[in-house]
Amino acid sequence: MIRLVPNHADRIRRTAEVTFHFDGTTLPGCEGETLIAALMRAGVLHLRNAPHDGAPRGGFCAMGLCQECMVRVDGQVVEACRVTVTPGLQVARL
Amino acid sequence: MTAADVDIAVLGAGPAGSTAALAAAQAGLRVALLDEQDAPGGQVWRAKSAAILSAPHTPESKAGAALRQAVADSSIMLHPATRVWQIARTGDGWQIDTLRDGATDSLTATRLIIASGAREVVQPLPGWTTPGVIGLAGATALFKQNLTVPGARTVVAGTGPLVFYVASEIRRLGGTVAAVVTPNTRRDWAGSLPAMLGKPALVARGALWVADLMLSGVPVLWGHQVTAVEGDTRVSRITAQSVTGASTHNFAADSLCLGNGLMPQVEAAQMLGVPLHHDAALGGWVPACSDDGVTPVAGLYLCGDGTGIRGADAAVHHGRLCGLRAAADAGCTSGHAMDIARRNWRRAARFGLAMTALSRPTPALAQLASDDTIICRCESLTRRDILAEIGSGATSTNAVKSGLRAGMGPCGGKYCQTSVARLIAAETGVTEGAVPPPTPRPPLRPVPVAAAAGQFDYDDLPIPKPAPL
Amino acid sequence: MSYDIAIIGGGIMGCATALRLAAGGMRPIVLDQGDLGQGASGVNAGTLSLQIKRVKLMPYALKGHHLWEEMGTAVGFAKTGGYTLAFTDREVDLLHERQTMKREAGAPITFVSNNALRAAEPGLTHAVKAASYCPEDGYANSALTGQYYRGKLQDAGIAYRERTPVTGIDRVDGYELQTPAGPVRAARVLLAAGAWLKPLAALMDVDLPVNARINTVSVTERMPAMMSHVIGHATGLLTMKQKANGTVLIGGGWQGKGTPQQGRGEVDVAAVKPNLALAQYALPALGTARVLRSWTGFEANVPDFYPLAGTLPGFDDAFVLGCVRGGYTIGPSIGQLMGDLILGRSPEMPLFDPGRSFEEDRP
Numbered sequence: 044m045i046r047l048v049p050n051h052a053d054r055i056r057r058t059a060e061v062t063f064h065f066d067g068t069t070l071p072g073c074e075g076e077t078l079i080a081a082l083m084r085a086g087v088l089h090l091r092n093a094p095h096d097g098a099p100r101g102g103f104c105a106m107g108l109c110q111e112c113m114v115r116v117d118g119q120v121v122e123a124c125r126v127t128v129t130p131g132l133q134v135a136r137l
Numbered sequence: 138m139t140a141a142d143v144d145i146a147v148l149g150a151g152p153a154g155s156t157a158a159l160a161a162a163q164a165g166l167r168v169a170l171l172d173e174q175d176a177p178g179g180q181v182w183r184a185k186s187a188a189i190l191s192a193p194h195t196p197e198s199k200a201g202a203a204l205r206q207a208v209a210d211s212s213i214m215l216h217p218a219t220r221v222w223q224i225a226r227t228g229d230g231w232q233i234d235t236l237r238d239g240a241t242d243s244l245t246a247t248r249l250i251i252a253s254g255a256r257e258v259v260q261p262l263p264g265w266t267t268p269g270v271i272g273l274a275g276a277t278a279l280f281k282q283n284l285t286v287p288g289a290r291t292v293v294a295g296t297g298p299l300v301f302y303v304a305s306e307i308r309r310l311g312g313t314v315a316a317v318v319t320p321n322t323r324r325d326w327a328g329s330l331p332a333m334l335g336k337p338a339l340v341a342r343g344a345l346w347v348a349d350l351m352l353s354g355v356p357v358l359w360g361h362q363v364t365a366v367e368g369d370t371r372v373s374r375i376t377a378q379s380v381t382g383a384s385t386h387n388f389a390a391d392s393l394c395l396g397n398g399l400m401p402q403v404e405a406a407q408m409l410g411v412p413l414h415h416d417a418a419l420g421g422w423v424p425a426c427s428d429d430g431v432t433p434v435a436g437l438y439l440c441g442d443g444t445g446i447r448g449a450d451a452a453v454h455h456g457r458l459c460g461l462r463a464a465a466d467a468g469c470t471s472g473h474a475m476d477i478a479r480r481n482w483r484r485a486a487r488f489g490l491a492m493t494a495l496s497r498p499t500p501a502l503a504q505l506a507s508d509d510t511i512i513c514r515c516e517s518l519t520r521r522d523i524l525a526e527i528g529s530g531a532t533s534t535n536a537v538k539s540g541l542r543a544g545m546g547p548c549g550g551k552y553c554q555t556s557v558a559r560l561i562a563a564e565t566g567v568t569e570g571a572v573p574p575p576t577p578r579p580p581l582r583p584v585p586v587a588a589a590a591g592q593f594d595y596d597d598l599p600i601p602k603p604a605p606l
Numbered sequence: 607m608s609y610d611i612a613i614i615g616g617g618i619m620g621c622a623t624a625l626r627l628a629a630g631g632m633r634p635i636v637l638d639q640g641d642l643g644q645g646a647s648g649v650n651a652g653t654l655s656l657q658i659k660r661v662k663l664m665p666y667a668l669k670g671h672h673l674w675e676e677m678g679t680a681v682g683f684a685k686t687g688g689y690t691l692a693f694t695d696r697e698v699d700l701l702h703e704r705q706t707m708k709r710e711a712g713a714p715i716t717f718v719s720n721n722a723l724r725a726a727e728p729g730l731t732h733a734v735k736a737a738s739y740c741p742e743d744g745y746a747n748s749a750l751t752g753q754y755y756r757g758k759l760q761d762a763g764i765a766y767r768e769r770t771p772v773t774g775i776d777r778v779d780g781y782e783l784q785t786p787a788g789p790v791r792a793a794r795v796l797l798a799a800g801a802w803l804k805p806l807a808a809l810m811d812v813d814l815p816v817n818a819r820i821n822t823v824s825v826t827e828r829m830p831a832m833m834s835h836v837i838g839h840a841t842g843l844l845t846m847k848q849k850a851n852g853t854v855l856i857g858g859g860w861q862g863k864g865t866p867q868q869g870r871g872e873v874d875v876a877a878v879k880p881n882l883a884l885a886q887y888a889l890p891a892l893g894t895a896r897v898l899r900s901w902t903g904f905e906a907n908v909p910d911f912y913p914l915a916g917t918l919p920g921f922d923d924a925f926v927l928g929c930v931r932g933g934y935t936i937g938p939s940i941g942q943l944m945g946d947l948i949l950g951r952s953p954e955m956p957l958f959d960p961g962r963s964f965e966e967d968r969p
Contacts, residue, residue, distance in 0.1 A: 047349035052311025055284050056190040075187030080283035088268035088288075088392075089370040094828055094851070095517040099370045101268030103514070103552075105275030106180060107173060107582070108256055110547035111514060119239075119585060119894045120827060124278075125173075128188070223875050225863075234875050243875075410870075530756045533769065536641045539648055540753035547827050547898055578899040579873050583827065587893030590883035595693065595733075598880055604842050604859075605911045605931070606661050606704060 063132035065114075072128040079105060079112050079123040090114060090123060091137045113137055141230045143169040143214065145463055146246035148221055148233070148405065151179020152449045153441025153456035154252030155204050157430075160460030160478075161250075162211045164469035169244060170208065171216040171235065173582070177201075177208050179254055180274060181449040183281040192284055196342070200449075201281075216244070222580035222589075224249070224405060230436065241588050248436050248463050251406055252456060253443035255399035255420070259295075260498045261512050261520070261556055262505040264366030265395065273299045273396030277306065286312035288392030292375045294318040294363040295396040297496025298343060303394050304355070305346040315390040316356040318363050318377045320499045332491035335484060336450070358386065364505055366393055380501050398496030399446045400555065404577040406443070410434050415570030419445030420493055421555065422574055428479060430459030438463050446496075447482075448489030454482035503559055512560075513553040515546020523557055527564045534558055534575040544575055547583060609635040609765070611948065612783055612792035614772050614806060617647035618934065619927045620798035621755035622941025623948070628762045630949040635790060636759060637783065639771035643752030645800050649903035650934045651823045651857030652682070652748040653845045655836055656713035657690045657705060657740050659932045660911070664711035665955055667932055669939035674746050677938070681754050682747025686847065688836035689723060690738045691730070691888060697840040698736040704840075705738040715740045729832050729889050743836050745847050745855075748934060775809045780923070796925040796948065797918065801866040801904030803928050812918055815964055816929060818904040820862040820871045822878060826895035828852030833889060844884045854895060856885045862902035871902030907931060909964040915944055919961035926960045 057073040064070070065087060072081030079102045082090070088101040090112050102112035105124045112123035115135040123134075143166075147158040150172035158170040170177070176184035182201030185192065192198075208215060216235065223234040231249040235242050257272040259265065271279075271287055273295050279285050280303075290313045293304040304314045333340045350357050360380050367374040375388045399420055406424040407413060411432045413422045423445045430438040440459035441452040458478040461471045506512065508521040518541055531537045534544070537557055544550030544557070558572040580589075611627060613620045616638030624634040636642070654674055659667040674683050692701040702717070709715040718739045723730065759766050767787065774784035780793040799806045801818040829852050836847045844858040860877035864870055878900050886892045906929045908914060913931075918924040927944045930936050943953040 045352040046308075047345050047352060048305045048308050050311055051193045051309050055192045055310075058188045058190060073188035076189075076285075077186055077279075077283050080186075080279055080285040083279070083285055083287055090268070093266070093514075093517045098266065098517070099268050100266060100514075101371075102271060103275065104257060104272050105278045106256070108548060108551050109514065110583070113547065120583075120896055127186070223873070225872070225875060232875075408872075526753075529753070530760065531641075531753065533641050535644055536752055536756075536768075539641075539644065539749040539751075542749075545749075545825075545899070547896075549898065576870075576901075578901045580897060580900065583896035583898055585893065586826065586882045586886050586895050586897060589897060590879055590886050590893075593880075593883035593887065595887060598843070598884060600841055600843065603700060603704075604658070606707060 061128065061130040063128055063130070063134065065134045066136045074128060074130060076128050077124060078126040078128055078134065081128045082123060141245040141247045143167045143244070143246045144467055145248045145250060146171065146231065146233055146244060147250045147252060149179065149252035149254055149441070150174070150177035150208070151252060151254050151441060151452065152181060152204065153452035154179070154250065155208055156453050156456030157250050157252060157440050157460030157463070158213050159207055159211055160457045161464045162213045164461065164464035164471060166464055166467055166469060168212070169214045169216060169246065171219045171221055171233070173218065173220045175218050177205050177215070180278055183278055185284070186282050189284055197281060220582045222582050222584045224409060236582070236584050236588055239585070239588055241591055248438065248467060250430070250438040250440060250459060250463055251443060252441040253402040253405055255442040255446055256402050256551060258397045258400050258498060258555055259395055259552065260397045260502040260505060261510050262363060262365065263507050263510050264368070266511050266514055267366050267368045267372050268370055269368065269372030269392040270366055270395055271392070273303050273394050274399065276303050276394040280306045280310060284310055286310050287394065288390070289313060290315050290390045291392040291394060292316050292318060292363065292388050292390045293394045294377070296320055296498060297398050298492050299396055299496070301343055301346040304350060308349065314350065314355045315388045316358060316377065316386070317350060318358045318361045320360065320362045320380055320502060321495055322360045325495060329491040329495055332487050336488045339488070361386070362502060362505065363393065363395065380499070397498040397502060398493060399442065401443045401445060403443065405581055406432065406439055407577045408579060409437055411437065411439070413573065416445065417497065418490060418494065428458070429462035429475070430455070431462060446489065446493045447486040448492055451482055451485035451489045454478050454485055458482055512556045513543040513546065515548050516542045518543050520560070523560050524564065527561055532561060532565050534561065534572060537561065538575045549578070550575060608780065609633050609790070609792040611794040611796055612637060612781060612790055613796045613798055614783070615797065615799035616642040616755070616766060616768070617645050617798065617800055618643065618751060618755070618937030619930070619941045619944070620796065621759060622938045623796060623798065623927060623944045624764050625758055625762055626942045626945025627948060628764050630945065632949065634764055635792065636764065636766040637770050637772055637785065637790065638768050639802070641752055641768045642756050642766065646903045646905055646933065647751045647937065648748050649823065649901055650748050650821065651845050651855055652745045652934065653836060653847070653857065654745055654935050655688050655740065655743040655838060655845070657688060657708065657715060657738060657743060657838055658842055659708065659713070659935065661707050661711045663932060663936060664708065664713055666936045666939050668712055670935040670937070671742055673938040674935070677746070677754065681750050683744065684850070685742065685744035686835045687739060687741045688743025688838060689718070689727065690838040690840060691734050692736040692840040693733050694735065701736055701738055701840040713740060714742060727833055727835060727837070729891050731888055731890060745836055772806065772809070794923045794925070794948065796927060798927045800928055801906040803906060803914070803926065805867060807918065807926065810918065810924065812920065814914065814926065814960065815908050816906050817908070818866050818906055819859065820864060820902050821857065821905050822860045822862045822873055822881060822900060822902050823855065823857045824878060824882065824897050824900040825856070826854040827898050829854060829895050832891050837888060839884065839888070844881070844888060846885050846889070854892060856881060858884065864902065866904050871904060873900045873902055905933070913940060913958040914960040915940055915957040916947065916959045
C-alpha cells in the first residue's frame with residue numbers, strides 16, 4: 044500500500060508515563076498532557092451522564108466551550124479538555 | 138481618569154490577535170495579549186502540550202512556533218492561561234476581568250481589540266451526542282496539542298476542507314480512517330478552483346491528502362452525509378447515505394469527527410453593544426465593523442475570524458491591519474503599512490471565503506435530525522421539544538430559551554442556537570437573518586463563585602440604606 | 607379592526623389585566639416591544655417572599671402568593687418556606703423591627719432559634735445571629751412568565767403582537783397606536799410597560815416620574831442539594847434558592863449599569879462580586895459552584911415606591927399600571943384589580959392614583 048502521508052506515531056516522544064485516577068480507576072497518562080487526551084488514549088470516552096435522560100456523554104468541542112467533558116477535580120467542576128495530567132491526579136465523574 | 142495599565146489589550150492570541158498585538162507593540166504602544174490557552178497560536182496554530190518532548194513539524198506547528206517566538210521577542214505583555222470572563226467600559230477605557238489558576242484579576246486598557254476567533258458548527262443528527270463523536274475542529278485541537286487521535290478507527294465527516302485535513306492527520310498520527318464522508322461533491326470543489334489558485338501550496342497539500350486516502354483504499358464518499366451514529370457509551374457504528382438517498386453505507390468505527398464549518402464568536406462584541414447582522418457567506422451572525430476592525434463602539438476593535446470566517450491567512454493580515462489602525466488612533470501612524478495589510482487581507486480572504494462557502498451546512502443536513510434527536514446538548518432538548526415550543530408561539534431565540542432552557546445550560550447556547558434559529562426560521566417562514574441569537578449574558582466563561590467573590594471581609598460589604606418599609 | 611383596549615407591555619401586569627378584561631367581556635390587544643414576559647417579569651429572581659414585601663402592600667402580596675400557587679407547575683411554583691438571616695447586631699435589630707411590622711400586617715412570620723435554623727438548613731454558616739421564617743415563602747421560575755401568559759392569552763382568544771414597539775399614540779376616535787407593523791386602533795389604552803413607562807407616557811404628553819433600578823441576578827451550574835428553602839438577608843441584599851434542577855439563583859438587588867432608554871442593562875462586576883461573596887458567606891459550599899450567567903432587569907419605581915395603578919392623569923380612557931415594588935409577586939393580583947377598574951367595577955382593594963403627589967412613603 045502506498046502512503047503519501049507518512050505515519051509519524053513512532054517519532055513522537057512524550058514525557059514519562061505517570062498514573063492518575065478517574066472515578067476510582069487507575070489510568071496511565073503523560074505528565075503535562077491534556078486530561079481528555081490521556082483519557083482518550085486509555086479508551087475512556089464516556090465521561091459523564093446527561094442530567095435529564097442519563098445518557099452517556101463525552102468530550103465534544105475539545106476547546107473549552109461545550110462543557111460536555113465536565114469532570115470534578117478537587118471538588119471543582121472543570122473541563123477535561125483544559126486540565127493538565129499530573130501524577131496521582133484524582134478525577135471524579137460528575 | 139486614572140492611567141490604564143496598557144494602551145491596548147488584545148483578547149485572543151490566535152493569528153489575528155497575536156499579529157494585532159505585534160503590530161501595535163512595534164508601533165511603540167504598551168500592549169497586553171490575553172488568551173485562555175497556555176501559549177499563543179489560537180486553535181489553528183495551537184501549541185503542543187508540555188507532554189510532547191519532540192515530534193515532526195507540520196506547516197501549522199512551524200507557523201505557530203514562529204508566531205510564539207515573535208510574541209516572545211516583542212514587548213507584548215503576554216497573559217497566557219487567562220480566561221476573560223467579563224469586559225466593561227470604565228470612563229474612556231476598558232476593564233477586563235480575568236480568571237487564572239482559580240484566581241480573578243483585572244486589567245485596564247485604553248483601547249480594546251477582540252480577536253475571539255471561531256467555533257464549530259455541527260449539524261445535529263441521530264446519535265451525535267454519543268461519546269466518541271467530536272467536532273472536526275475539536276479533533277484538530279487534540280492533534281495539535283496532544284498528538285492524540287480520538288479512537289482506533291474513525292469516520293471523518295462533514296463539509297469543507299477540514300475533513301481531509303483531519304483524515305490525513307489521523308493517518309499521520311497512527312490512527313485508522315474508516316471512511317471520509319462529505320456532502321460536498323467534486324463539482325463543488327471544482328467550482329472553488331478559481332479562488333484556490335491564489336494559494337497553490339494549499340491546493341497541492343489538499344490534493345496530496347485526497348490522493349493519499351485514495352491510494353490507501355480509504356473510502357471517500359463524495360456527496361454523502363452521515364445520517365446516524367450508533368453506540369451506547371461509545372460509538373460503534375456509523376451510517377452514511379448519499380445526499381440523494383440512493384445508497385447507504387455502514388462502517389464499524391469507535392469514533393466520528395464531525396463538523397460543518399465555523400461560525401464567528403460574537404458574544405463579547407455583542408455584549409459591548411456592537412450590532413450584529415447575518416451574512417451566510419461569512420459564517421452567520423457577524424458584528425458591525427469596518428475593514429480596519431473599527432466598531433461603532435468607541436475604543437473597541439475587532440479582527441480575525443470573529444468578524445467573519447476568512448481563515449488563518451486572512452486573519453494574520455486582518456490582525457496587522459487592525460493593530461495598525463488601533464495604533465494610529467492612539468497617535469502612532471505607520472505610513473503605507475495599513476494599505477499593504479488591507480490589500481493582503483483582501484487577497485487572502487478570497488481563498489478563505491471560498492473554503493467557508495464549501496463548509497457551510499447544506500440544506501439537506503438540516504433534515505438529518507429526527508424528532509428524537511437532541512438539539513440542545515446541555516439540557517437534552519430534542520427537536521420535538523423545540524418544535525413544540527415554537528408551535529406554542531415562542532418565535533424568537535430568547536422566547537425558546539426562556540421557555541425551554543435551550544441556551545441556559547453550561548455551554549450558554551453556543552452549540553444549539555444556530556439550530557434553534559434555523560428551526561424558528563423554517564417554522565415561521567422567515568429567513569435565518571430574521572432570527573437573531575438570544576441576548577448574550579456574562580460571564581463569557583463559567584467562573585466559580587469563590588473565584589469571582591475573591592477575598593472578602595463581611596464588614597466591608599457596602600450596605601445601602603434599607604429598602605422602604 | 608378596533609379593539610376595546612390596547613395594552614402596551616406584555617409582562618405579568620399587562621397580561622393579567624388583559625385576561626381579567628377578556629373575562630369581563632372586553633376585546634383587548636397586547637403589544638410588546640420584545641417578547642411577552644421578557645422584561646422585569648421574565649428576568650427577576652422569582653422570589654415569592656412575604657418577608658421582603660412592603661408593609662402596606664402586604665394584602666396585595668398575600669393575594670399574589672395565592673394566585674402564584676394556583677398557577678402552579680406551569681410557572682415553576684414552589685412553596686419552600688423562607689429564612690431571612692442576620693449576621694450582625696445591627697442586622698438583628700433591623701430584622702426584628704421589620705419582620706414584626708410585617709407580621710402585624712398579616713404575614714405569618716416567626717423568629718427561629720439557631721438550632722432550628724441549623725436543623726432546617728445545615729449548610730448555612732454558623733455566623734448567623736438571628737433568623738426569621740415564613741412558611742408562605744417560595745419561588746416561581748420567572749423565565750416561564752412569557753410562555754405561561756402566551757398560552758393564557760391564546761386560550762382566552764386575546765390578540766397579542768410581539769416585537770412590536772409602539773412609536774406613537776394618536777387620539778382619533780379613541781386611540782391609534784403607531785407600530786412598525788402598522789397602526790393599531792383601540793377605544794382605550796393601558797400603559798403597562800414597566801421601566802419604559804416614562805417614554806411611553808411622554809407619547810401622550812404625560813410626565814410620569816418613573817425611575818428604574820437595575821437589579822442583578824446570577825445563576826450557577828447544577829449543584830448537589832445544598833439548601834431547601836428560600837434564603838434572604840436582613841438588609842435585602844441577598845436572595846437565593848436552589849431550584850429542583852440543582853441550579854442556584856442568586857439575587858439581592860445589586861445594581862448594574864445602563865438605562866431602559868439604551869435598551870439594555872449591563873452587569874457591573876463591582877456589584878456581582880459582593881453579591882456572590884455574600885451568598886458564599888451565607889452558604890460556604892457555594893464556593894465551588896460555577897456562575898454560568900449574570901443578567902440585569904429594570905425594576906420601575908416612582909419616588910414614593912408605591913404602585914402606579916389607575917387612570918393616566920388628565921385622561922378617562924387611558925390607564926397606567928406599573929412601578930409595583932415586589933411586582934413579580936403582586937403583579938397577578940394587581941392586574942386583576944386593574945382589570946376590574948377598567949371594566950367599571952369597584953376593585954376589592956384600593957388602587958394607587960397615578961396623579962398623586964409623589965412625596966416619599968405616602969400613598
